[in-house]
Amino acid sequence: MQASIQTPQAKARHALPTATPAGPATPEPLDLLEQFGATLRFGRDHEIHAEGDAAEFCYRVVSGCVRTVRLLEDGRRQVGEFLLAGEVFGLDELDTHSFAAETVTETVLRRYPRRMVEALAESRPALARRLRQLALEHLRVTQERTLLLGRKTATERLASFVLEFDRRMPASGRGLLDLPMSRTDIADHLGLTVETVCRVLAALKREGTIQVSRTGLQLLDRTTLLDLACETRH
Amino acid sequence: MQASIQTPQAKARHALPTATPAGPATPEPLDLLEQFGATLRFGRDHEIHAEGDAAEFCYRVVSGCVRTVRLLEDGRRQVGEFLLAGEVFGLDELDTHSFAAETVTETVLRRYPRRMVEALAESRPALARRLRQLALEHLRVTQERTLLLGRKTATERLASFVLEFDRRMPASGRGLLDLPMSRTDIADHLGLTVETVCRVLAALKREGTIQVSRTGLQLLDRTTLLDLACETRH
DNA sequence: CGGGATATTGAATCATGTCAATTTCCGTGG
DNA sequence: CCACGGAAATTGACATGATTCAATATCCCG
Numbered sequence A, B: 001m002q003a004s005i006q007t008p009q010a011k012a013r014h015a016l017p018t019a020t021p022a023g024p025a026t027p028e029p030l031d032l033l034e035q036f037g038a039t040l041r042f043g044r045d046h047e048i049h050a051e052g053d054a055a056e057f058c059y060r061v062v063s064g065c066v067r068t069v070r071l072l073e074d075g076r077r078q079v080g081e082f083l084l085a086g087e088v089f090g091l092d093e094l095d096t097h098s099f100a101a102e103t104v105t106e107t108v109l110r111r112y113p114r115r116m117v118e119a120l121a122e123s124r125p126a127l128a129r130r131l132r133q134l135a136l137e138h139l140r141v142t143q144e145r146t147l148l149l150g151r152k153t154a155t156e157r158l159a160s161f162v163l164e165f166d167r168r169m170p171a172s173g174r175g176l177l178d179l180p181m182s183r184t185d186i187a188d189h190l191g192l193t194v195e196t197v198c199r200v201l202a203a204l205k206r207e208g209t210i211q212v213s214r215t216g217l218q219l220l221d222r223t224t225l226l227d228l229a230c231e232t233r234h
Numbered sequence C: 001c002g003g004g005a006t007a008t009t010g011a012a013t014c015a016t017g018t019c020a021a022t023t024t025c026c027g028t029g030g
Numbered sequence D: 001c002c003a004c005g006g007a008a009a010t011t012g013a014c015a016t017g018a019t020t021c022a023a024t025a026t027c028c029c030g
Helices: A029-036 A114-123 A125-151 A154-168 A183-190 A194-206 A222-229 B029-036 B114-123 B125-151 B154-168 B183-190 B194-206 B222-229
Strands: A004-006 A038-042 A047-049 A057-063 A066-071 A077-083 A100-103 A107-113 A176-178 A210-212 A216-219 B004-006 B038-042 B047-049 B057-063 B066-071 B077-083 B100-103 B107-113 B176-178 B210-212 B216-219
Touching: A029 A107, A029 A114, A029 A125, A057 A114, A066 A183, A077 A183, A077 B125, A107 A114, A114 A125, A114 B125, A125 A154, A125 B077, A125 B114, A125 B125, A154 A183, A154 A194, A154 A216, A154 A222, A183 A194, A194 A210, B029 B107, B029 B114, B029 B125, B057 B114, B066 B183, B077 B183, B107 B114, B114 B125, B125 B154, B154 B183, B154 B194, B154 B216, B154 B222, B183 B194, B194 B210
Parallel strands: none
Antiparallel strands: A004 A038, A038 A107, A047 A100, A057 A107, A066 A077, A066 A100, A176 A216, A210 A216, B004 B038, B038 B107, B047 B100, B057 B107, B066 B077, B066 B100, B176 B216, B210 B216
16 A cells, blocks of 8 residues: 655644643744655555665654564564654664554654754754653653563553553543554564463453453553552652 | 762873774764763772662763663562663763662773753754764664563573673673673573573583683674574674 | 454463572682 | 682572463454
């Protein structure tokens, strides 16, 4: 399936959701890029860029869901992260993309040339600062996952995953979220197998901690989840 | 044990080892900081800063070895990374240190106020660029470890570890490196137990792939190691 | 109302963890 | 210089959480 590309237009249309919901909106330095953006539409399971591709563009998810992926030769797969509406990917790279990016569902993206980002940052300290901040936030999330993968049990991983997802999921009523990705995607994100993901979700459901369907999930007992997730802060 | 602190002095003394061993040395923007540096000396197993501390300073290892550490309430431990001579830590932070930092061996550090780094970056695009680059390199290493922890077996993890260490270890003759850290440290870095680390090292030794002693290690069969490590590139 | 993909469940196996001894190393003091 | 002692490393035996393999069950989509 091919993506449709639209040339730059309606500027304000795809702006970042304001970081601070109340108070005077902080100016978002990334907005400088809007004029260089193009809008792309993809069907489900479509590759946006491959691992190792020159990092020519970065992207913002307008709607839908994207996953980043790495493979070992023998097929073992690692899902780096899931990107939701409003989130940016492909920006925190050196010269090449260290992960491939694929759509999970039908997705609309806004694409920007990284060359322009870098160029603008040279003369705009606010943008430069913002770029570093984004990289550092990304780093912190990745370090958190390092702890999850290195030291947590299957149940703890699922609890952490569900809670993180709940935090990031845009405004779906209290504790009610949908899971656009497959169980296999979740497994490859958490360093588990599909079967283990299923079993753990079933167990959490049995104990009344969550409610799950194939594509959705509801948090019933947040306390138990927080407990299981072993989160020091939050 | 208390650290001795020396006031700023001999500027060039603790400069970064030139990134490019041959060719015209690229000017290193971080050198701007040298005038704000202080030298610290620590004994072994000394805490440099705690997890959650305000990120007031960053550090360069002059000699010795440092580990970064996170703990789960029940004592499970994750070693983020080992820092060797010439390497910097505590720089890639937002407001607080997300890991504690401890010396592994006797260590000499050079310490810099982060506030100065950030301030200088505002007016020096080259420094700002360098800061982001460091964050991105750090991110990439962490993502690599994510794959290791999520998808590799114990043997593959040890092979990857040994090879990475070999790459970073400053000029110790071909394939001959010392391991300043304990087996427990290695285990907590690789998401394994001490016992597993011992057994895997013993197995690799038995098969003639490496030579190990308590504090040192020699690579005998690099091909096998690369194979085991499942490295797509390098 | 099929049919293929995805999810779920069960049973058996395996890699790694746990627990429990040793053994080795190495600094220290006699 | 050597014996001692404590910490770290190693090894063995056993336990277990997660994987693997296999069989349904369920959900969509056409």
